[in-house]
Amino acid sequence: MSKELKIRGRLIFSTLLSLSLLSQSGHSWAQTQSLMLEDIYERGLFAQNDVQGINWMNDGQYYTSQVQEETEYYQHIIQYDITTGEAVDTLVNGRNLVPEGEPIALAYQRYSFSPDESRVLIATEWEPIYRRSSRAYYYVYDRSDGSFSPLVDGGKQSYATFSPDGSKVAFVRDNNLFYVTLSDGLVTQITDDGEKNKLIHGSTDWVYEEEFSVTQAFFWSPEGDKIAYLSFNESQVPEYNMQLWNGLYPEDYRFKYPKAGETNSTVSVSIYHLADQKTTPVDIGEETDVYVPRMQWTTDNDLLSIIRMNRLQNKLEIIHANAGSGKAEVILSEESDTYVDLDFNDQLVYLENGKQFVRTSEQNGFKHIYLHNLDGSEVRQITQGDWEVSQFLGVDEDKKLVYYVSTEVSPLQRHLYTVRMDGKRKKRLTEQPGTHRITLNPDFSYYIDRHSSSAQPLQVSLHQAPSGKLIKVLEDNSELEEEVASYQMGTKEYTQVPVGDTLKLNAYIIKSTDFDSTKTYPILMFVYGGPGSQMVMDRWMAGHEPWFHYLAEQGYLVACVDNRGTGARGKDFRTVTYNTLGKYEVEDQIASARYFGDLPYVDADRIGIWGWSYGGYMTLLSTLLGNDVFSLGVSVAPVTNWRLYDTIYTERYLQTPQLNPEGYDQYSPLTHAEKLEADLLLIHGTGDDNVHFQNAVEMQNALIAAGKPFDSFYYPNRNHGIYGGNTRLHLFTMITEFITENL
Secondary structure, three states: OOOOOOOOOOOOOOOOEOOOOOEOOOOOOOOOEOOEHHHHHOOOOOOOOOOOOOEEOOOOOEEEEEEEOOOOOOEEEEEEEOOOOOEEEEEEOHHHOOOOOOOOOOOOOEEEEOOOOOEEEEEEEEEEOOOOOEEEEEEEEEOOOOOEEEOOOOOOEEEEEEOOOOOEEEEEEOOEEEEEEOOOOEEEEOOOOOEOOOEEEOEOOHHHHHHHOOOEOEEEOOOOOEEEEEEEEOOOOOEEEEEEOOOOOOEEEEEEOOEOOOOOOEEEEEEEEOOOOEEEEEOOOOOOOEEEEEEEEOOOOOEEEEEEEEOOOOEEEEEEEEOOOOOEEEEEEEEOOOOOOOOOOOOEEEOOOOOEEEEEEOOOOOOEEEEEEOOOOEEEEOOOOOOOEEEEEEEEOOOOEEEEEEOOOOOOOEEEEEEEOOOOOOEEOOOOOOEEEEEEOOOOOEEEEEEEEOOEEEEEEEEEOOOOOEEEEEEOOHHHHHHHOOEOOEEEEEEEEEEOOOEEEEEEEEEOOOOOOOOOEEEEEEOOOOOOOOOOOOOOOOOOHHHHHHHHHOOOEEEEEOOOOOOOOOHHHHHOOOOOOOHHHHHHHHHHHHHHHHOOOEEEEEEEEEEEOHHHHHHHHHHHHOOOOOOEEEEEOOOOOHHHOEHHHHHHHHOOOOOOHHHHHOOOHHHHHHHOOOEEEEEEEOOOOOOOOHHHHHHHHHHHHOOOOOEEEEEOOOOOOOOOOOHHHHHHHHHHHHHHHHO
C-alpha cells in the first residue's frame, strides 16, 4: 500500500468470496460449501440457540416463558414443568391483554410476577436508554380476576418493581420516584424536584450505569413499609454535547459525563416511610466525593446495608444504617495498594439467621468467599487457593452449602462447585471441559447449566442440586453442529506465549484447513487487553471468531493473547498495570508479535493487529510503540487519551490526572503519533456515548500534525457497538478489504 495521505470517506463494498468458517480445537471436516460474509453478519448462520426467558417460579419446580403463537401475534406466558420441559399451564393468555379502548391485544417485551405470583407486570414499548437503562409503559394483569390496566397514566416508567406483599409498585419517571397502590390506583410521588441533567432520584447517572453496572437505585424494605433510594445531584457535572444527524438540522444531545479528574455527582441516601410519608436522610459521612455502588436491605426490616468507596476506589466500606434515625456505622473496611475490585458478579448475601453475611473479596490475592458476623468480624474464609471465584451464586442455608463458579481447573475454563459453610467437602458439579454459566432456582433444588467449549456449541441442560444429576437437555444445538459440519473447518489451538524469563501468556491461534507448516503466512493479532478482561477461554465461537476463521481461509493466521492486566489469574497479574495503563499490556503484545514472527511459518514482515474499545486503544499504541513489528493496525472506537474517558473506570486504574499526569500522557497514543509506520484504519461511531467520537478526532489531528498517512471511517449516529441495519456487514467488509489490501 502506498504511503500517500488517504482519508477515506466513501462507502467501501467488495464482493468477497469466502472459503470457510469455524474451527474447534482438534476437529476438522471436509469442505462441502463456501461461506460469505453475509452468512455471518446478515444470516447469523453460526448463532447458537439458547433457552430464553427461564423465569423460576417460587416453588422451584416450574418456570415460565413468554411464547408467541405460531400463526397469530398473541404472546402468552406459559408455565413449564422443569423436570420434563413440558408446558403444563397458560398463566397469562395474550388474547386477554387488551387495553381499554383498544381493538387488539398489546405486544410486550418484558414481564415479572409479584412475590405471590398473583399479579404480573407487563412492559410494552420497551426502549433502551443507554447500555443498561430503559423505560416502558407498564400494565398490571391480575390472575385472580383477569383484570388488565395501565400501571399509571402519563409517560413511560423505569424499573417498575412490586413491593414484597405485591400490593404496590414503585417506579421512576422523569428523574423522580413514585409508588402506586394497586387496590385503588392511588399514586404517591416520593420526590418532586428531579430534573434532567440536574437531579436524579431512584435511578443512577450515566457513569454508575456504565461502570458499576447498576441502573435501579431504589429498594423496598423486607416488609414493604419503606423504600431506600439513592439521589444523584449532577448539577455540577460537566455536560458532553453529542450531535445526532437527523433531519434538516442535527439534534443537539447533551448529557452529564464526568471525564477523568472532573466533578462527579454528589450521591445521597434516603429512606422513605410509607406510613407517615416522611423521608429520613442517611448519614454516609462528611466526605461527598465518594461512590455508593451497592445498596440493599439486610434481613432486618430496619437495617440498610450500603457499600461506600472513596474516589480512588482503593478503600471499600460496608455501612449499616438504622432506618429510623438514619445513623450509620462502618462495620467492615477493606483497603488495597491498588484498587478494590468490585465487579457485577460480586454479591453480598445476608443470611436468614440475621447474624451473618457472606461476601467475596480478593484481600489474599485471589477472589474468594468469606463468612462474616453481622458486626463485620470475619468468621472464616470459605474458599481458598491460587484460583479465582468468578461468580458467587448463593447460599443454601438449609443444607449449609455455598454455590460458586471458579477457575480452579484452569483460567481458561469455568466450573460449578459447592462447598460447605465451614469450607469443607468441596464438590465439583460440572465435569465437561469448557465454560459453564449457571442459573440456580430459588430453593437451590435445580440449576440450568449453559455449557460450551471450543469443540462444542452451547448445550443448555437441567440438573438436580446439589448432586449435579442431569435431568434433561433443554437445547443441544445439534442442528448448528450439523450445519457447521457442512463448512470447511480450520483449527483453533490454545497455547502459551513466553514473555521474559518466567512469564507465560495464554493465547490461541487459528489456522486454515490447508495450513502448511512449510509455508509462511501473514498473521493478524486480535487484542482487547483491558483490566480484568479475558479473551482466551475454552468456549464456542465467542465474539468475532467466525470472522477470524473466515480470514484464516483467506490465507491468514489469527492469534489472540491475554496480556498482563487481564483477568482470571489473580490480583498481582491483573493490577501490574496500575497507574501505567498501556505500558505492560503493549509490551506483552509486542513481545508476543515477535514470538509469532520467529515461528517458521509466520511472515515476520506481515504482522497486523486490531481491536475494539480498549482493544482499539491497544491497537494504536502497539502499532506506534511497536512500529518495527506491526505493519498494519485496525482500531475501532478507541480511547486515545484517558483524560477523555470517565471518572470511575479511568481513575480506578490511573488515579486522577491531577495525581498522576504522567500515567495519562506517557501512554496516550496522541503522545506517539509521529511514530506511525503501519497502515492504519481508524473507525468510530459519531453517536458513541461511551468512548466519544472526540477520541477519534483528537487522534486524527495528532496524526495530521505529524504528517502521517492513515485511513479513517465514521459511522453516523452509531453508538459504541456500531450496529443496526446493514452496519455490521458494511463494517467487516471494509475491514476485510483493508486487511487483504495491506497485510
